[in-house]
Amino acid sequence: MTLLEDEVAKALKYSDGVSGFHAILADALSRRRPGSACRENDISFLPLAVCQSLCGEYDLALPAAAAFHLLLAAADVFDDLEDADSADSLAAKYGGGLALNAGAALIFMAEKALSGLRRFGAAEGKIAAIMETLNTFYIRACAGQHLDIAPKSNLNTGDKNNGIMSENEYFEIAEMKSAAQFESACRIGAMLGTEDANIIDKFSAFGRALGTAAQIADDIQGVVEGQDILNRKITLPIIYALDNADTMTKNMIQSGFSSASEENNQVEKIKEALFQCGAVHYAAVRLELCRQQAREILAELGRDGIGVDALNYYVEPILV
C-alpha cells in the first residue's frame, strides 16, 4: 500500500504551492480511507493484482493503480455533488465550486499519473493505448451515470411500467456505470502484463462480471440500510418488486416513491415489503450469478496457466 500511496503523492505534488489547493485534494483522497491515502481491497488494486498474476510483478502497474485511485476520488466528489445529501461531503465543507474544481483536478492528475508508466519501461504506444482504454471506459461510465440520474417519469403515471427502467435497462446501465470501472482496471492491468489479446479480453470480462456484482451488492445494501428507499433510488430490488409483487405492495412502493410522500416510516414498511416479496432475495441470486461468472472466467484463466488465486479474493467477499 505504501508504494501506491507514494505513486499517488507524485501526482499530488503538482498541487503544491497553491494555497488551499493541495489541502482540498488531500482531503478528497483521504476520504477513500480515513487516515490513509489508499484503502485496502480498493478497485485501484485490481491493475496490480491482474498484472502480477500475468507476469509476476505488480510494480509496472503502480502508475495505473494510482490513476484509478485518483479517478475514484474524483468520482466520490462528483457523486456527492450529484446526490447533495451529505453534510460531510467535500462540497459541504469547501463549497460546491471548489469541490467541482478539485474533482476536475483529480481527473487531470490521473492522466498525469499514467505518464509515470514510462518510469517502468512501458512503450509510448502502450501508454497511449492504456490512456485511450481508460478514457473510453470512463466516458462510458459517465454515460451510464447520465442514464441513471436523468429525470424519470413519476411512478404514478398509471403506465404498465410506470415509466421506470426495466430490468434489462438496469443491467445495461449497471454495466456502463459501475462495471466499466472494474473492467477498465482489469483490462489495463492485463495490458501491462501481457500482449495476448485473448487473455486481455478474458480479464476484461472478469472485471465486467465483478463490477456488475458490485453494483447489485450496492443495491442490496441500499435496501438493507434504507438509504436507497429514502432517496427514492430505482434499484434492482425495486424493479423486481414493481414487476412481481402483489398489488398492495406495488401501490405502497409507488406511493412511497412519489414526490408527494415525505413519511420516513414508509422506509421501514417498504424495506420489509421488499424482503417479503422476494425482491432482496432475487437480487442476491442475481449477485451470485455474477460472482459465478467471475469465478468461471478465473477458472478458465487458471487453465491457461495464469496464477489467479489472489483474484478470488476480489470475488468472494462481495456482500455474502
Next chain:
Amino acid sequence: MKSQALQNLVKSIFSDESVKAEFRKDPKSVIAKFGLNAQEKKAVLSSHSTLGLVTGGSSQLEATLKASNSWMAAPL
C-alpha cells in the same frame, strides 16, 4: 439480462406458501419446474444454502447482509 424463469421461481416461492414449503423440503425439485439454466440453478441453490434464501426471515437475512463486508468502491 433479465431472467424470466428466475423471476417466476422467486415470485412463486414468495407468493405461495405451498411452493415455499416444497422448496424447503426439496429445492431441486421445485427449481426443475421453472426452466432455469444450469448457472441459474447453481446460483439459487448456492444463495439458498448461504443465506437461507427462503427459510430465513427478513430480519435474519438483513442481519446476514449487514454483517458482511462490502468492499467495492462506490460506483461512479
